[in-house]
Amino acid sequence: MIIDFHTHIFPDNLAEKALSKLSAIGGIPYCNNGTADCLIKDMKLNHIDYSVVLNVATNPNQVDNVNNFALYIKEKYDNLIPFGSIHPKSVCVRDIVKSLKNNGIKGIKLHPDYVNTLVDDESLAPVFAAASEMDMLVVIHTGYDFISPDLVHASADAILRVIKRFPDLKLVCAHFGCNLFWKDVIQKLCGKNLYFDTSLACEKFGMTKQVAEVIINNHDDEKILFGSDLPWCEVNIVRDFILSLNLTDEQKNKIFYKNAKKLLGI
Numbered sequence: 050m051i052i053d054f055h056t057h058i059f060p061d062n063l064a065e066k067a068l069s070k071l072s073a074i075g076g077i078p079y080c081n082n083g084t085a086d087c088l089i090k091d092m093k094l095n096h097i098d099y100s101v102v103l104n105v106a107t108n109p110n111q112v113d114n115v116n117n118f119a120l121y122i123k124e125k126y127d128n129l130i131p132f133g134s135i136h137p138k139s140v141c142v143r144d145i146v147k148s149l150k151n152n153g154i155k156g157i158k159l160h161p162d163y164v165n166t167l168v169d170d171e172s173l174a175p176v177f178a179a180a181s182e183m184d185m186l187v188v189i190h191t192g193y194d195f196i197s198p199d200l201v202h203a204s205a206d207a208i209l210r211v212i213k214r215f216p217d218l219k220l221v222c223a224h225f226g227c228n229l230f231w232k233d234v235i236q237k238l239c240g241k242n243l244y245f246d247t248s249l250a251c252e253k254f255g256m257t258k259q260v261a262e263v264i265i266n267n268h269d270d271e272k273i274l275f276g277s278d279l280p281w282c283e284v285n286i287v288r289d290f291i292l293s294l295n296l297t298d299e300q301k302n303k304i305f306y307k308n309a310k311k312l313l314g315i
């Protein structure tokens with residue numbers, strides 16, 4: 050079994066526009082057309098059993114639409130696990146988290162760079178508090194992002210401040226803990242109460258086998274989750290990268306599905 054913990058899709062009528070805009074900003078191509086049906090096709094082709102679909106509201110007015118899309122995806126596709134979203138300027142944060150939880154949504158994605166907010170900013174504290182209280186997972190983008198190359202919104206130090214304040218929070222730090230800041234991950238984040246996903250893990254996006262092995266071997270291997278970041282990185286590339294690492298079969302099984310299965314209650 051393989052569970053991809055990090056994918057993105059868009060409503061059919063918005064996908065092309067959204068992808069071409071993001072692709073132009075980042076200067077990176079996309080590898081599928083960003084729709085749910087296309088993701089399902091990719092999953093079949095690459096033997097992926099479930100995909101977590103991470104949705105992000107980039108302004109407070111989008112939150113309802115994004116969360117309604119998540120609910121629509123959940124109802125329509127048995128093997129897609131959509132997460133909801135919240136904006137730091139959202140009002141009634143607790144009600145939004147509660148409604149997501151009551152509708153069977155397992156977690157929330159926050160992208161601090163897209164909402165111009167440091168991850169340890171006071172405006173995000175109510176989101177972490179509500180998620181922690183209701184046992185909702187939170188996935189955050191971490192480290193470098195092409196949309197904000199000069200200001201890192203989720204640095205290792207900021208992440209540490211969040212988990213110090215919310216010790217029960219189940220926080221998934223995308224891109225191996227802190228994208229491209231591998232020294233910080235090894236020195237500051239490994240061994241802490243954090244999940245790392247493997248999204249973008251390949252040479253093209255700045256990860257090496259040696260670094261990945263050091264991170265995994267210095268962290269709790271029950272807290273590493275396989276993820277690709279489709280449509281920005283092909284799932285087979287990250288899968289082959291993880292398969293090529295010098296790890297035990299049991300470690301790979303945990304990364305590919307056992308840890309995610311437990312966390313998602315599958």
Ligand SMILES: [Zn+2]
Pocket residue numbers: 055056057248278
């Ligand atoms: Zn992503």
